[in-house]
Amino acid sequence: MAEGRVVGIDLGTTNSLVAYMEGDTPVVIPGVDGSNLVPSVVALDPIPVPIPADGYRPTVTVGNSARKALIQTPERVIYSVKRLMGRDLKEIHEELKLFPFRLAGDVEDGEVPRIQLGELRFTPPEISAYILRQLKRNAERFFSAPVTQAVITVPAYFNDAQRQATKDAGRMAGLEVLRLVNEPTAAALAYGLDRANAGTIAVYDLGGGTFDISILKLRDGIFEVQSTNGDTHLGGDDIDNLLLAIALNEIHAEHGVDLRQHPGAVQAVRKAAIEIKIQLSTEPIARFDIELPNGDRYQREIPREVFEMLIEPVLKRTAGPCKQALADAGITPEQIDEVVLVGGSTRIPAVRQLVDELFHLTARGKRPHTKLNPDEVVALGAAVQASILSGASKSTEEMLLLDVTPLSLGIEALGGTVARIIQRNSTIPASATEHFTTGVDGQTNVAIHIVQGERELAADCRSLARFDLKGIPPMSAGLPRIEVKFLIDADGILQVTAREQRSGMAAQIEVKPTYGLTDEQVESMILDSFDNAEADFAKRLLIEARNEAETILAAVERAPENPAWMQLTGDEQKAIKLASDYLNKVKQSENATAIREATLILDHATRRFAELMMESAVSSALRGKTMNTAGEELAETVTAPHAMAPAEFK
Amino acid sequence: MFKVLDSAVPIACWSCSIGHNDSTLFCPHCSKIQPPPGGDYFSVFGLEPKLNLDLPALEHEFHRLSRKLHPDRFARALDNEKQWSLADTALLNDAYRTLKDPLRRTEYLLKLLGAEISAEDERNEGKSAKAPADLLEEVFELNMQLEEMRAARATGEADPALQISLEQDKRKFGVLLEAVDEDLRGEWNLWDEGNAGARATAQRRMLALLDRRRYLSNLVRDVNEVLGA
Numbered sequence: 077m078a079e080g081r082v083v084g085i086d087l088g089t090t091n092s093l094v095a096y097m098e099g100d101t102p103v104v105i106p107g108v109d110g111s112n113l114v115p116s117v118v119a120l121d122p123i124p125v126p127i128p129a130d131g132y133r134p135t136v137t138v139g140n141s142a143r144k145a146l147i148q149t150p151e152r153v154i155y156s157v158k159r160l161m162g163r164d165l166k167e168i169h170e171e172l173k174l175f176p177f178r179l180a181g182d183v184e185d186g187e188v189p190r191i192q193l194g195e196l197r198f199t200p201p202e203i204s205a206y207i208l209r210q211l212k213r214n215a216e217r218f219f220s221a222p223v224t225q226a227v228i229t230v231p232a233y234f235n236d237a238q239r240q241a242t243k244d245a246g247r248m249a250g251l252e253v254l255r256l257v258n259e260p261t262a263a264a265l266a267y268g269l270d271r272a273n274a275g276t277i278a279v280y281d282l283g284g285g286t287f288d289i290s291i292l293k294l295r296d297g298i299f300e301v302q303s304t305n306g307d308t309h310l311g312g313d314d315i316d317n318l319l320l321a322i323a324l325n326e327i328h329a330e331h332g333v334d335l336r337q338h339p340g341a342v343q344a345v346r347k348a349a350i351e352i353k354i355q356l357s358t359e360p361i362a363r364f365d366i367e368l369p370n371g372d373r374y375q376r377e378i379p380r381e382v383f384e385m386l387i388e389p390v391l392k393r394t395a396g397p398c399k400q401a402l403a404d405a406g407i408t409p410e411q412i413d414e415v416v417l418v419g420g421s422t423r424i425p426a427v428r429q430l431v432d433e434l435f436h437l438t439a440r441g442k443r444p445h446t447k448l449n450p451d452e453v454v455a456l457g458a459a460v461q462a463s464i465l466s467g468a469s470k471s472t473e474e475m476l477l478l479d480v481t482p483l484s485l486g487i488e489a490l491g492g493t494v495a496r497i498i499q500r501n502s503t504i505p506a507s508a509t510e511h512f513t514t515g516v517d518g519q520t521n522v523a524i525h526i527v528q529g530e531r532e533l534a535a536d537c538r539s540l541a542r543f544d545l546k547g548i549p550p551m552s553a554g555l556p557r558i559e560v561k562f563l564i565d566a567d568g569i570l571q572v573t574a575r576e577q578r579s580g581m582a583a584q585i586e587v588k589p590t591y592g593l594t595d596e597q598v599e600s601m602i603l604d605s606f607d608n609a610e611a612d613f614a615k616r617l618l619i620e621a622r623n624e625a626e627t628i629l630a631a632v633e634r635a636p637e638n639p640a641w642m643q644l645t646g647d648e649q650k651a652i653k654l655a656s657d658y659l660n661k662v663k664q665s666e667n668a669t670a671i672r673e674a675t676l677i678l679d680h681a682t683r684r685f686a687e688l689m690m691e692s693a694v695s696s697a698l699r700g701k702t703m704n705t706a707g708e709e710l711a712e713t714v715t716a717p718h719a720m721a722p723a724e725f726k
Numbered sequence: 727m728f729k730v731l732d733s734a735v736p737i738a739c740w741s742c743s744i745g746h747n748d749s750t751l752f753c754p755h756c757s758k759i760q761p762p763p764g765g766d767y768f769s770v771f772g773l774e775p776k777l778n779l780d781l782p783a784l785e786h787e788f789h790r791l792s793r794k795l796h797p798d799r800f801a802r803a804l805d806n807e808k809q810w811s812l813a814d815t816a817l818l819n820d821a822y823r824t825l826k827d828p829l830r831r832t833e834y835l836l837k838l839l840g841a842e843i844s845a846e847d848e849r850n851e852g853k854s855a856k857a858p859a860d861l862l863e864e865v866f867e868l869n870m871q872l873e874e875m876r877a878a879r880a881t882g883e884a885d886p887a888l889q890i891s892l893e894q895d896k897r898k899f900g901v902l903l904e905a906v907d908e909d910l911r912g913e914w915n916l917w918d919e920g921n922a923g924a925r926a927t928a929q930r931r932m933l934a935l936l937d938r939r940r941y942l943s944n945l946v947r948d949v950n951e952v953l954g955a
Binding site: 466503 | 789792793796797798801802812813815816817819820822823
């Protein structure tokens with residue numbers, strides 16, 4: 077095929093992943109550190125730069141290494157940026173109460189908010205673009221070939237602006253976004269691959285920051301979404317915040333230390349809260365044990381029952397959307413054949429209990445599907461959709477996804493009420509044609525306000541755009557007949573066209589999105605435009621290979637200083653020496669593949685040494701903990717990468 | 727009567743240049759996708775306008791056409807093919823959504839025949855519809871009870887007698903609703919099989935039945951709202 081591979085990307089609130097179809101099976105592509113999950117954290121390099129000129133691109137780190145910086149330089153790091161995508165200032169203010177986002181001060185109403193990171197500012201799509209670029213690079217490193225096309229998943233309940241912002245981020249990262257796919261639907265695709273059966277399934281997706289419920293009918297490879305509902309601000313983050321609030325309040329009250337003044341310390345406590353949450357999914361009890369800056373210790377046990385009472389209000393908020401989705405699909409819980417659980421938060425037993433009750437599962441002798449890793453299933457489904465689009469795999473030839481629009485589309489009518497023109501849960505693409513006329517003789521403009529949402533008043537819905545139909549030929553009032561066609565495309569994004577029928581003149585439309593970036597703005601934010609050029613790609617691959625080589629060589633050079641070195645046999649030491657000499661020689665060449673191979677050989681030779689080093693590091697960490705080292709530890713991933721794994725690319 | 731059906735004027739396929747009838751989604755000669763045809767929703771499925779439809783067959787055809795038309799099948803096609811796939815699929819989806827639902831289908835057909843069903847009626851299920859004459863008294867009674875119930879709820883009082891009465895009303899209006907649907911289906915048959923005169927009569931009756939139905943379903947919804955609150 078002339079065109080390259082299409083990858084599937086799950087751009088998550090907490091973690092992001094990239095996957096592709098390997099033959100008939102979707103597979104997640106690991107990062108350099110061997111981990112499948114790239115934390116959706118972006119950190120600006122620790123050294124401040126003078127306010128740069130236009131076109132300057134700062135160096136950033138993404139993923140696990142950025143997560144470490146969260147505790148050391150919190151003012152230069154951002155996470156959960158997905159919560160800000162496609163949202164305007166007044167919506168964002170709600171988030172600011174819960175998240176340490178720092179907004180640039182001089183943003184005006186109607187402008188896309190900018191986040192202050194150190195001395196620089198970024199729009200939410202730009203931050204997301206850095207995450208996407210990292211995933212793109214991970215895939216390119218994996219394939220040793222450029223990747224320029226992707227399918228990206230979004231919460232099913234994302235509105236037009238949030239979807240457009242995600243597409244913009246893709247473009248900034250040098251990716252052509254072939255399709256936005258709804259996350260629960262993607263999960264259904266991943267599950268549907270190996271099941272030929274027909275039936276009605278519900279996908280319950282409680283992620284880091286968003287909740288979706290989708291009901292689908294499966295038949296002969298067609299995945300037809302019947303209804304969807306959700307809450308784009310409900311997820312694991314909210315649970316973390318509840319635990320965090322308990323700890324911060326008690327620390328303040330009992331020890332007189334207000335950690336809220338220390339962003340780094342708050343992040344360390346937040347990490348501890350997340351660990352407690354995870355532990356409580358398998359243990360009856362978990363505890364905070366944190367050494368405070370004043371030498372005190374904050375120790376607090378959280379039994380699972382207390383945790384469950386604490387989070388009940390959050391979980392209950394998922395029940396309403398589930399019931400509404402069932403009602404909109406016109407079915408009862410008994411008619412759901414299977415329930416698929418997606419998102420890390422569905423590991424919580426109380427969540428599973430609630431799902432069981434909502435869909436009467438145990439009563440019917442059923443269990444929810446959890447076979448696929450809930451953190452990976454959305455990315456796997458995105459890879460399936462990528463394969464459907466590129467026609468690259470026989471196994472997806474017969475598959476087709478028919479999704480719906482989550483929110484009704486309407487026009488503001490007289491008196492500020494909403495006239496609905498496309499109902500929610502309509503299969504997309506969907507269209508509606510409306511006719512407009514003038515109210516005054518000689519009028520040449522008609523203004524139209526488009527909103528999205530289910531409320532009766534336009535002011536209570538999400539304003540999408542204001543359109544100005546211009547250039548209407550002057551006629552008596554009521555005579556012009558302007559036909560406006562509204563079309564929601566397969567990505568769930570609105571397109572509008574208009575023409576004046578009596579004069580046959582095409583009316584000009586000036587689209588002023590109520591919120592969002594203009595094409596020109598997106599253009600100016602594109603990261604490294606050279607990323608796509610073939611020659612530059614080869615160059616970058618070589619630079620990256622050399623960087624990896626340098627990182628591991630530097631570590632090997634310091635190895636004899638480590639006590640673990642003496643635990644190796646003479647043969648093992650010799651093998652490491654040989655492999656590092658070889659890599660030292662090869663790294664001078666222009667051959668990226670050879671350098672990478674030599675790096676792998678050395679990596680392999682040092683594996684046991686790395687294990688020994690890990691062991692001693694773990695035992696020394698258990699002996700004494702300070703606030704500082706505890707923080708560092710918390711920043712590590714649960715599955716620690718190879719101790720000598722090279723740093724992520726910058 | 728159906729001026730929107732097949733046009734006799736052939737238009738040339740953009741790809742193979744051979745003329746074809748304009749109500750086709752694919753060129754009969756080279757099978758390439760065509761711009762949206764000008765026909766009505768029935769013609770998208772190759773159907774004559776009829777009110778009794780074989781729904782499983784309609785769904786089957788919807789799936790078959792979706793497989794061929796959907797933008798997912800044109801992700802790497804020419805730009806104009808992409809645009810037409812999008813427009814054709816939107817038409818297909820709009821048509822399926824309208825035809826699979828009995829009420830939307832009836833309203834759509836009546837509109838094709840020139841009936842003025844305001845968009846507002848369709849969307850909001852006719853909040854402003856007038857009360858049917860034979861029900862005036864009962865509706866008045868019911869609205870009083872609904873008001874009482876709302877007032878009782880607002881002050882947090884329970885009124886079991888009122889509750890029971892409302893539940894009875896709900897059942898009664900539900901039965902009336904079913905009767906309207908039954909009558910509608912009767913008119914469907916008359917329209918589908920009748921001559922021009924019979925059709926005209928059926929059309930008039932269907933319009934009246936739709937009005938009645940909107941009114942009743944609003945009442946049931948209001949009662950449900952109050953009972954469920």
